[in-house]
Amino acid sequence: MTELHKNLIDGEWVGADGVENINPSNINEVVGVYARATAEETKQAIAAAKAAFPAWSRSGILERHAILSKTSQEILARKQELGELLSREEGKTLPEGIGEVTRAAQIFDFFAGEVLRLSGEVLPSVRPGVGVEITREPVGVIGIITPWNFPIAIPTWKIAPALAYGNTVVIKPADLVPGSTWAIVDILVRAGLPKGVLNLVMGKGSVVGQTMLESKDVNAISFTGSVGTGKRVAAASIEVGRKFQLEMGGKNPTIVLDDADLKVAVESVAQSAFFSTGQRCTASSRVIVTEGIHDKFVEALAARTAGLRVGHALEKDTEIGPVVDPSQLKQDTDYIEIGKSEGARLAAGGERVNCGTEGYFLQPTLFTEATNSMRIAREEIFGPVAAVIKVKDYEEALATANDTEFGLSAGIVTTSLKYATHFKRNSEAGMVMVNVPTAGVDFHVPFGGRKGSSYGPREQGKYAAEFFTIVKTAYTAAG
Ligand SMILES: NC(=O)C1=CN([C@@H]2O[C@H](COP(=O)(O)OP(=O)(O)OC[C@H]3O[C@@H](n4cnc5c(N)ncnc54)[C@H](OP(=O)(O)O)[C@@H]3O)[C@@H](O)[C@H]2O)C=CC1
Numbered sequence: 001m002t003e004l005h006k007n008l009i010d011g012e013w014v015g016a017d018g019v020e021n022i023n024p025s026n027i028n029e030v031v032g033v034y035a036r037a038t039a040e041e042t043k044q045a046i047a048a049a050k051a052a053f054p055a056w057s058r059s060g061i062l063e064r065h066a067i068l069s070k071t072s073q074e075i076l077a078r079k080q081e082l083g084e085l086l087s088r089e090e091g092k093t094l095p096e097g098i099g100e101v102t103r104a105a106q107i108f109d110f111f112a113g114e115v116l117r118l119s120g121e122v123l124p125s126v127r128p129g130v131g132v133e134i135t136r137e138p139v140g141v142i143g144i145i146t147p148w149n150f151p152i153a154i155p156t157w158k159i160a161p162a163l164a165y166g167n168t169v170v171i172k173p174a175d176l177v178p179g180s181t182w183a184i185v186d187i188l189v190r191a192g193l194p195k196g197v198l199n200l201v202m203g204k205g206s207v208v209g210q211t212m213l214e215s216k217d218v219n220a221i222s223f224t225g226s227v228g229t230g231k232r233v234a235a236a237s238i239e240v241g242r243k244f245q246l247e248m249g250g251k252n253p254t255i256v257l258d259d260a261d262l263k264v265a266v267e268s269v270a271q272s273a274f275f276s277t278g279q280r281c282t283a284s285s286r287v288i289v290t291e292g293i294h295d296k297f298v299e300a301l302a303a304r305t306a307g308l309r310v311g312h313a314l315e316k317d318t319e320i321g322p323v324v325d326p327s328q329l330k331q332d333t334d335y336i337e338i339g340k341s342e343g344a345r346l347a348a349g350g351e352r353v354n355c356g357t358e359g360y361f362l363q364p365t366l367f368t369e370a371t372n373s374m375r376i377a378r379e380e381i382f383g384p385v386a387a388v389i390k391v392k393d394y395e396e397a398l399a400t401a402n403d404t405e406f407g408l409s410a411g412i413v414t415t416s417l418k419y420a421t422h423f424k425r426n427s428e429a430g431m432v433m434v435n436v437p438t439a440g441v442d443f444h445v446p447f448g449g450r451k452g453s454s455y456g457p458r459e460q461g462k463y464a465a466e467f468f469t470i471v472k473t474a475y476t477a478a479g
């Protein structure tokens with residue numbers, strides 16, 4: 001009998017039965033069995049978080065620091081095991097899985113430090129004899145809803161600041177990958193988190209997520225996922241007057257200019273487009289190339305793409321793991337057909353691959369001769385599929401890069417200080433990368449986009465305080 005991983009509600013592990021978590025590298029392998037919360041259990045979790053808030057919000061900073069720091073240390077000590085769990089449930093390669101786990105440990109460590117750096121401001125009033133204090137207070141119960149593609153990093157970069165600043169939490173991880181979140185919740189509880197402060201409700205978005213959206217007792221929701229669900233979060237939150245923060249899709253461009261170092265350009269685009277199986281909101285799926293370097297760049301990138309080793313996520317030589325599940329695989333292959341029918345040229349990949357196990361393996365796929373009006377250049381695919389668009393010069397490249405409803409990350413590969421500087425200033429993206437991939441961000445600096453990609457304050461780094469706290473301004477007249 002496989003052990004049931006239960007939900008955590010008010011300090012108790014609860015749940016009678018669950019569903020199997022399947023390995024996308026080998027669908028005959030069950031990663032574990034995880035409970036699915038009901039709407040009633042979700043309401044109990046919210047009530048527990050509400051009841052725990054007064055005490056936790058007034059808890060000492062040393063207690064909060066110690067719990068987050070201990071959690072960071074255990075995650076780091078277990079990075080191999082947790083990296084394997086992550087790779088088995090989501091399909092990214094083991095080095096990518098271990099990297100993501102390490103990032104989670106670093107995030108907990110960062111916010112353990114932030115607890116000790118909480119500060120405010122003291123200002124003179126315009127009225128003589130009156131003082132003004134500006135402080136940050138916790139918001140209350142934070143609802144956290146996360147996607148499947150970063151099963152440990154995204155839950156962590158929402159849970160860690162929420163707890164650090166004195167909030168209580170109800171988290172619903174993606175139904176497809178509950179294992180990594182279960183593991184960090186277990187670690188946090190054993191690190192000493194009081195009951196009710198953090199509640200885990202695994203299960204379906206339509207049940208658990210929807211119940212969170214409808215609850216007046218959830219004071220803020222931090223969401224990462226698709227544009228469609230993000231709009232639901234926004235509408236429901238406005239209805240009950242709560243704070244919300246959305247991180248959604250991307251259609252991130254990488255510009256390659258004539259003066260680019262060819263090797264840097266090819267490696268940067270291959271990584272941005274295909275690593276983590278292209279399942280990153282920061283992935284670059286539009287490659288905008290000026291005509292002087294176009295042909296030799298396309299030739300080199302097609303060769304690099306065709307040479308990428310697709311395989312079981314835990315195999316030593318694998319560079320590209322499987323697609324996460326059948327519905328994402330269908331979306332990817334549908335878009336490959338759309339690209340062909342739109343008249344783009346298939347320069348590499350395009351087929352499913354047999355890697356010896358029953359997994360959702362797909363060749364990294366490169367289209368060339370695409371235009372920015374094609375659906376493969378406008379809609380987020382969320383798989384290992386990229387399209388090259390040829391342009392005349394930097395000005396056309398910049399206009400093409402910005403011609404999208406999204407604005408998460410954007411890259412340029414160039415040796416020109418002039419163009420790099422101009423691009424950093426004029427790109428309509430939240431994160432701009434010069435000679436580095438569009439994906440793979442640091443853990444201690446702000447993360448987020450513009451236009452249709454994001455809504456609300458930035459995540460991560462010290463900027464996380466903007467969402468997870470409320471500013472209070474207090475006036476005191478001297479006696
Ligand atoms: N900008 C960013 O930072 C990122 C954006 N993304 C985007 O996320 C998408 C892929 O993730 P995916 O998980 O499929 O996105 P979804 O929006 O489908 O799911 C995200 C989360 O929302 C939940 N959810 C679904 N329906 C509801 C509902 N009615 N009420 C409340 N919650 C609900 C899901 O639950 P369930 O698991 O049951 O479906 C899941 O936990 C991609 O399009 C990608 O662009 C992904 C990562 C980062």
Ligand SMILES: O=C(O)CCC(=O)C(=O)O
Pocket residue numbers: 149150154279280281282283438439440441442
């Ligand atoms: O690129 C990264 O490091 C983070 C990307 C991300 O958060 C995402 O795709 O969900």
